[in-house]
Structures are given as structure tokens and as C-alpha cells.
Amino acid sequence: MTDSDAVVSVRDLRKTYGNLAAIDGVSFDIHRGETFALLGPNGAGKSTTIEILEGYRDRTGGEAFVLGIDPTHGDLAWKARLGMVLQSTGESGNVTVSEQLTHFAGFYPNPRSVTEVIAAVGLEGKAKTMIRKLSGGQRRRVDVALGIIGRPELLFLDEPTTGFDPEARRHFWDLINLLKSEGTTILLTTHYLDEAAQLSDRAGIIAGGRLVDIGSIDELGGAEARVPIVRWRDNGVKQETRTPTPGAVVADLMRAGREPDDLQIIRPSLEDIYLELVARYEEKERVA
Amino acid sequence: MSTAHTARPGTSAVRQTLPGTPPALPAGRTVRLGASRIAYEVKTYFRQGDSVFFTFLFPVVFLLIFSVAFGDQSFGKDADGNDVTAAQFYLPAMLSAGLLLSGMQNLAIDIATERSDGTLKRFGGTPLPVLSYFIGKFGQVFVTGLAQAILLLLVAGVAFGAKLPTEASAWGTFAWVFVLGVSTFAVLGIALSALPRSGKSATAVIIPIALILQFISGVYLNFSQLPEWLQNFASIFPLKWMAQGMRSVFLPSTYEGLEPGGAWNLGGVALVTGIWLVAGLIVCRFTFRWIRKDS
Structure with missing residues (x-):
């Protein structure tokens, strides 16, 4: 149970508002240098969890340790080791990108170079532009830059790529991979499953305030959820079968005499697995 | 891996020990x-058009209006029998209004936003x-308030020829009343x-x-002409005491x-304002939060 490598450690975390349980007994660890994704539908409790770990909200029950410290009692030295990219920001931004980053860099004992961080988030051309004049996606990149300027040991990313175009998202992935290579531990929430698959080592899927599955990206959902699907069309009628031996299925089809229409062999993506896990959870809740 | 503390028996099993102690x-x-x-606060203050107008230039504009509108009227005589002009009469009032606007109105709206x-x-x-955040706000108010006071003195003294005090003691009083x-x-x-529930309602509340x-x-109104109950x-x-302190500096005996x-x-002036200062400090100390938790 004792894991000296855990940067974040959560046991039986609970948060209730009145008699509504926003988080209902969540447990997980995030190890040093690991990128952990918290996935789940809107309102599942992702942001509440992350905000408890950031020290913005108080938990109702359970235990939480971030860098070995209870976030309820996190002091400034503790905050100096964290980076936070919050879900929503709307500052008026009467300062330039470069001014804002230089100012925030001063808060930290060992900050990154402002020029390098501006380049890392792809805002070189906007360094001298007022933040209020940036587009939504560019402002979001400023948020990310402010999150990493302090050279955090642990970085919280709460839906960091909302509003990014595909190119900016790829660019952001490169940045995260760079941070990972430097040993930064990352807790990520996102609605983009391809992003989670691309970036994270492990993921937890949260629904209705409960963790419905947790594991490495290629283990989530268990072996059963990864069984390939063979799809084809037979006289215009859609056919589908799940099988661990798709080659044999296709061979059987061919032996039946003719090339099947629209033949596909699909290996479930993280998105398919995620949707199935959430659907399964919702079904269970409906029955219960 | 230098200072791994051993978990005390009975403490939680999830209590983690991490390599190295965090740098102080x-x-x-x-x-x-x-x-x-x-530096940041002052810079952003002057980039914000509406705050420059409604808190910084507002008293200056009013001083101009009053000085022009009542330019022909006499506001009484000083000890030497010279007329007190509108500019001289309204200068202390606008100085105290400037302190209220640059300080209270500006910060309350700014922080709520x-x-x-x-x-x-x-x-x-x-x-x-x-x-540090408070020092920044305080510094912003001090710098902008001082610039505003200098501008008011210049407008009154240079543009309207109001008689400004020459004795060091009067400026000493000005200094402590101002600070x-x-x-x-x-x-x-x-x-x-902390009063406005949202940034949008801040101006409407403050x-x-x-x-x-x-x-x-x-x-705006001559204090000595207000009914006694309202004066009390x-x-x-x-603010009443600020205005009175400023009048003692700029109006003749x-x-x-x-x-x-x-x-x-x-x-x-010192007593009542000082009580508000201390009360305000206590309120700030116990009520200021970065965010409303669990809102």
C-alpha cells in the first residue's frame, strides 16, 4: 500500500453538496513522472476532484495527498511546486503575453525562461500583443504557459486544449511530451479521447462521482472490451461480430463464396471503450 | 533520496514520503x-480607459466644471480681505473625493471584478x-492618488490661480491627511x-x-449648509473628516x-479615520479569500 513514488494519492475521496454526492469514494495514485488522465462525462466529478487536489475546494471525506501534503493545508512553498491550468479563465488581459509571463515567473523560485515558454506554446509572434486581443485558443495557450512557467513538479491540466485547432492541439501534445521527458508529473482531464490515448500512461474513468475503471491506456475496459469487431454488409444488411480471431471470420466469409461488402476489422479505440464503460455504468444506475 | 521520513505508526497508510525536502x-x-x-497594477490601471476616467479624472473634471461655472462668485474672504475663488473652495473637496474614488471605489470594483x-x-x-497582492493594490492607490492630487493642485493653482498654502505646517498636515x-x-x-456578488454588479453596488x-x-454640497442631523x-x-482635514489646509482661517x-x-480627523482604518484592516484580515470556496 505504501508507495513512496506517489505524487498524488487519493483514498476514498468524497465531496457532497447537500445530499448530492459529487464524488463518491474515489481512490487512485499518480506516480512520479507519470501522466494520468481523468476521463468522464460532464458533471461526473473530474473538475471537482482536480480542484480538491489543487486546494480550491475542501473535501467532505476521505484522504488526499499532493506532493505529500494535504491540499487543505497547502502553503506557498507547496504551491511553488505545482502548475495549474484551470478550466475557465476570463481575465481582461491588459498586459502583453510577455509581460504577464515575466510577472508570473517572478512568483516562483526557479522559473523557466519566458522566451522559451512563449516559443513552447507557439506564441512567438504574439509576445508583445495584449492578451485581450488574442483569440480564445491563443488565450488558452497563455493559460498553459502560465501553468508551466514555474517549472512545476506536478502539473494540473483541466481541459487544456478546449478551443484549439487541430494544429495547435498537435503542438500542445509535443509540449506535453517534452514536459514528460523532463520528468513532470501530469494530471489531465480532457474530453478528447485521442488526446488521452496520445498523452497519458494511465487513465481513470469517472462517472457519477465513482471511478468505474482505472488502468494503463491499453488495459482499460479489460481484455473483453478490446475484442476486435468484424463488420460487413450482406445483401445490404449490416452484419457485425466480435471475435478474438477476426482472420478466421473473414476466411469463413470468403469460403462462403464471395467478397463481403464494406468489410472492416475494427480494434476498439479508447473512445469506443470509454463510451462502452460509461454506457454500462449508466445502464447499471438505471436498473438500480 | 536524502530525507525519507518514516511514517509514524497509526498515521494513514497513504501518507506519502517524497524524496528531498521542498526548497524553502x-x-x-x-x-x-x-x-x-x-508596477504591474499601476501599468494596468492606466491601460484601463474607464477606471482612468471614472476614478482618476472624475474629480479633476468636477473641479474644472465648478471653477468655471461659479467663476464669478465669491466664496467669502480670507483674513486679508481677498475673495476666495470657486477653485480654491472646491479644491479640498475634490482632493478628498479623489481619495475616496482612487481608494475605495476603484479597489472595491477592481477586486470584485x-x-x-x-x-x-x-x-x-x-x-x-x-x-504582496495587497501591497500591489495599496501601491496602485498611493501612486494614482498622488498623481491625481498633484493634477488637482496644478489645475486649481495654475489654471485658476487659486491661492495655495505656503507654510510648511499646512503641507505637513496635507501629507498626513493624504497618507x-x-x-x-x-x-x-x-x-x-466582498460585497458585490459578481463583477458585473460591482459598479452598481459600489x-x-x-x-x-x-x-x-x-x-459637492457645502457641508456647513447641511442640516445638523445630516452632519452628525x-x-x-x-470622508467627512477627510474633507474637513483638506479644508484646514486649503481654506483660510x-x-x-x-x-x-x-x-x-x-x-x-485622525481619530475617526484611524478607527475606520483599523476596522477595515481587521475585516480584510478575516474576510479576504482568493475565491469563495464551494460556490
Whole structure:
């Protein structure tokens, strides 16, 4: 149970508002240098969890340790080791990108170079532009830059790529991979499953305030959820079968005499697995 | 892997020990960051068009209007028998209004807006000390308030030829009344910023408070002509005392008899304003939060 490598450690975390349980007994660890994704539908409790770990909200029950410290009692030295990219920001931004980053860099004992961080988030051309004049996606990149300027040991990313175009998202992935290579531990929430698959080592899927599955990206959902699907069309009628031996299925089809229409062999993506896990959870809740 | 503490028996199994102790933050950073905040605050203040107009230039505009509109009227005579002009008469009133606007009105709206747009939440996630943030706000009020006072003195003295005091003692009084006023109104602004529930409602909540205070405290209306009950009511609040302190500096001694009790009563100015300062500090100390938790 004792894991000296855990940067974040959560046991039986609970948060209730009145008699509504926003988080209902969540447990997980995030190890040093690991990128952990918290996935789940809107309102599942992702942001509440992350905000408890950031020290913005108080938990109702359970235990939480971030860098070995209870976030309820996190002091400034503790905050100096964290980076936070919050879900929503709307500052008026009467300062330039470069001014804002230089100012925030001063808060930290060992900050990154402002020029390098501006380049890392792809805002070189906007360094001298007022933040209020940036587009939504560019402002979001400023948020990310402010999150990493302090050279955090642990970085919280709460839906960091909302509003990014595909190119900016790829660019952001490169940045995260760079941070990972430097040993930064990352807790990520996102609605983009391809992003989670691309970036994270492990993921937890949260629904209705409960963790419905947790594991490495290629283990989530268990072996059963990864069984390939063979799809084809037979006289215009859609056919589908799940099988661990798709080659044999296709061979059987061919032996039946003719090339099947629209033949596909699909290996479930993280998105398919995620949707199935959430659907399964919702079904269970409906029955219960 | 130097200092791994052994978990005490009975403590939670999930209590983690991490390699290395976190570096202590350097001493004196609160003041250093406070200075950095002042520079940032002053810079952004002057980039914000509406705050420059409604808090910085507002008293100047009013001084201009009053000085022009009542330019032909005499506001009494000084000890040498010279006429007191409108500019001279309204200068102390506008100086005290400037302190209220630059301090209380500006900060209350500014901080309420920063709370609702996520600025404070962002600071709450960084190692910025709350005290450094306060130093920044205080510095902003001090710098902008001083610039405003100098502008008012220039407009009154140069453009309208108002007679400014020449004795060092009068400027000494001006200095302590100014510093006390700036401090008190800055602190009250921070305290009042908790009142508006959103950034959007901030101006609607704060400006009426500031306006009413100005009307009953002898800023726009001649205090000596207000009914006694209203004078007594206004005496609860610090603006009346600021205005009185400023009048003692800029109006001739012939005016002293018009004050309640027939005296400038600088002791009263120091006492009442000082009480508000201390009360405001206590309120700030116990109520200021980066965010409303669990809202």
C-alpha cells in the first residue's frame, strides 16, 4: 500500500453538496513522472476532484495527498511546486503575453525562461500583443504557459486544449511530451479521447462521482472490451461480430463464396471503450 | 533520496514520503513581489480607459466644471480681505473625493471584478502571498492618488490661480491627511470588494455608496449648509473628516468657524479615520479569500 513514488494519492475521496454526492469514494495514485488522465462525462466529478487536489475546494471525506501534503493545508512553498491550468479563465488581459509571463515567473523560485515558454506554446509572434486581443485558443495557450512557467513538479491540466485547432492541439501534445521527458508529473482531464490515448500512461474513468475503471491506456475496459469487431454488409444488411480471431471470420466469409461488402476489422479505440464503460455504468444506475 | 521520513505508526497508510525536502522560499519575497505587483497594477490601471476616467479624472473634471461655472462668485474672504475663488473652495473637496474614488471605489470594483473573472483564482494557485497582492493594490492607490492630487493642485493653482498654502505646517498636515486617507480608503475598498456578488454588479453596488458619501460629506454640497442631523450622520464616516482635514489646509482661517464646533478638529480627523482604518484592516484580515470556496 505504501508507495513512496506517489505524487498524488487519493483514498476514498468524497465531496457532497447537500445530499448530492459529487464524488463518491474515489481512490487512485499518480506516480512520479507519470501522466494520468481523468476521463468522464460532464458533471461526473473530474473538475471537482482536480480542484480538491489543487486546494480550491475542501473535501467532505476521505484522504488526499499532493506532493505529500494535504491540499487543505497547502502553503506557498507547496504551491511553488505545482502548475495549474484551470478550466475557465476570463481575465481582461491588459498586459502583453510577455509581460504577464515575466510577472508570473517572478512568483516562483526557479522559473523557466519566458522566451522559451512563449516559443513552447507557439506564441512567438504574439509576445508583445495584449492578451485581450488574442483569440480564445491563443488565450488558452497563455493559460498553459502560465501553468508551466514555474517549472512545476506536478502539473494540473483541466481541459487544456478546449478551443484549439487541430494544429495547435498537435503542438500542445509535443509540449506535453517534452514536459514528460523532463520528468513532470501530469494530471489531465480532457474530453478528447485521442488526446488521452496520445498523452497519458494511465487513465481513470469517472462517472457519477465513482471511478468505474482505472488502468494503463491499453488495459482499460479489460481484455473483453478490446475484442476486435468484424463488420460487413450482406445483401445490404449490416452484419457485425466480435471475435478474438477476426482472420478466421473473414476466411469463413470468403469460403462462403464471395467478397463481403464494406468489410472492416475494427480494434476498439479508447473512445469506443470509454463510451462502452460509461454506457454500462449508466445502464447499471438505471436498473438500480 | 536524502530525507525519507518514516511514517509514524497509526498515521494513514497513504501518507506519502517524497524524496528531498521542498526548497524553502527565499525570505523577503513578500516585499519584492509586492513591489513587482505595484508596477504591474499601476501599468494596468492606466491601460484601463474607464477606471482612468471614472476614478482618476472624475474629480479633476468636477473641479474644472465648478471653477468655471461659479467663476464669478465669491466664496467669502480670507483674513486679508481677498475673495476666495470657486477653485480654491472646491479644491479640498475634490482632493478628498479623489481619495475616496482612487481608494475605495476603484479597489472595491477592481477586486470584485478580479474575483469574478478568475484573476484571483489564478493567483490562489500560485505562490503569490496575499500580502504582496495587497501591497500591489495599496501601491496602485498611493501612486494614482498622488498623481491625481498633484493634477488637482496644478489645475486649481495654475489654471485658476487659486491661492495655495505656503507654510510648511499646512503641507505637513496635507501629507498626513493624504497618507491616512489613502490607506483608509484602500483598506475599505478591499473590504467592500466582498460585497458585490459578481463583477458585473460591482459598479452598481459600489458607485451609489461612494456617491451618497460624497453628497453628505461636503464634497459637492457645502457641508456647513447641511442640516445638523445630516452632519452628525456623515460624521460617522471617514470622508467627512477627510474633507474637513483638506479644508484646514486649503481654506483660510476665516472658514474655521463654519466647521461643526467652530474648529478644524484635526484630532477628530485622525481619530475617526484611524478607527475606520483599523476596522477595515481587521475585516480584510478575516474576510479576504482568493475565491469563495464551494460556490
